[in-house]
Amino acid sequence: MANKLLLLTRENEIYRELITQCNLPDLVILNNESDSIIEADIWFAEPALAAPLISQAKNLRWLQSTFAGVDKLVMPTLRRDYLLTNVRGIFGSLMSEYLFGYLLAHQREHLKYKQQQQQKNWLPGGYRTLQGQNLLLLGTGSIAQHIAATAKHFGMTVTGINRLGTVAYGFDRVDSIDNLAQHLSQADVVASILPNTPYTDNILDQQNLSLLKPEAIIFNLGRGNVLDLDALTVQLNQTPNQQAILDVFSQEPLPKTHPIWSCANAIITPHIAAPSFPEQIVALFSSNYQLWQNQQPLNFIVDFDKGY
Incomplete structure (x- = not known):
């Protein structure tokens, strides 16, 4: 039949x-x-x-x-x-390309040197390597494992967060989502690849976002419900050395009236990280x-x- x-x-x-x-x-x-x-x-x-x-x-x-x-x-x-x-x-390599493309461009100050080129300025700047930096991945599934493996090639220390703290391949350590706060303050880079579930809703709220380092970089690549976008907007305006690269939002397309569009230290992409x-x-x-x-x-x- x-x-x-x-x-x-x-x-x-x-x-x-x-x-x-x-x-x-x-x-x-x-x-x-x-x-x-x-x-x-x-x-x-x-x-x-x-x-x-x-x-x-x-x-x-x-x-x-x-x-x-x-x-x-x-x-x-x-x-x-x-x-x-x-x-x-099938998404791990694509997500890695997206994350490390933006991360390396920021670390190597691509925008700054492009601006200096336009002004014909020869002015070497500061240099910061990924080696020894702490990457915190919210989610430990196949995508996160691929990103973790890529991060290890750059010499990063990788911590994974999942619901129960279940051990996952490729991480230096894994902890439960209940202990998220203690890891946020130690992370140089935070990337969420979490799905939309009742357990992930709004976990990156104002209280948790406030724990980030003054020069932390945060990515949201999973689902928009994880992140309090209004709280992040306020924080980015108050903490200009932080950076946010955002590909997913609770409402898509992102409304043109949302103030996150105008944050100089935010990059917004239209859900294209891993087609x-x-x-x-x-x-x-x-x-x-x-x-x-x-x-x-x-x-x-x-x-x-x-x-x-």
């Missing part, structure tokens, strides 16, 4: 072609119509598009998210009687589908209670 697949993305035609090229056995890709929502037993979907429709899915057994973040699908008010898998393992490529996502889906066909456990199953 054929499995019936519903595509629910903003790039359906691209995904349709790529999945068709995989020649997956016993898989029929349905047209994206209202009857397909009822008929399909497998969904390949963006969480924000799937969430409003999932109550109509009569035959849904498995939903493959095309994103890593699935917070739209794990809200307590939504059904949980199906397997939910997300995308993992996913359709070919990579389809490869993950194809691998999972083969497991599905063989009645074996799928990769990257989401725990609805944890939210990831």
Whole structure:
């Protein structure tokens, strides 16, 4: 009996072609119509598009998210009687490129030397190496582990924070999120790769942000709910030697009226730190589908209670 697949993305035609090229056995890709929502037993979907429709899915057994973040699908008010898998393992190198691209540009004072070039000034400045600096990663999953490995190449000391302080590969030490405050004051660089869950909501609040070193650099690469953006704006204005590089926000696009736009020591990017490529996502889906066909456990199953 054929499995019936519903595509629910903003790039359906691209995904349709790529999945068709995989020649997956016993898989029929349905047209994206209202009857397909009822008929399909497998969904390949963006969480924000799937969430409003999932109550109509009569035959849904498995939903493959095309994103890593699935917070739209794990809200307590939504059904949980199906397997939910997300995308993992492909974002680590991209996140590392983003983080260390901005971090090294700041450390090596790229902007300052570009300005001096325009003025034809030959004026060597100060130099600060990453060697010996402390990197605090909020999150210890596959992305954080990749960043940690890159940081070790630069000679940094890396601390990881997760919910229970569970040991993770590649870190000098790992502690629980309950002890976050004591590590913030020791960190030269802080980067959040945390998902959106009740346990992560607003953990970088005014009180915790105030613990940062006067020249600390903070990245938010995971989810916007982690960070109190208003508190950070006030702090950046009061602490000009701190830097913030922000790629995710609780409201996206970031409202043009928010004062963080005007902070000289903030860099804002439009959620582009680690774009996913359709070919990579389809490869993950194809691998999972083969497991599905063989009645074996799928990769990257989401725990609805944890939210990831």
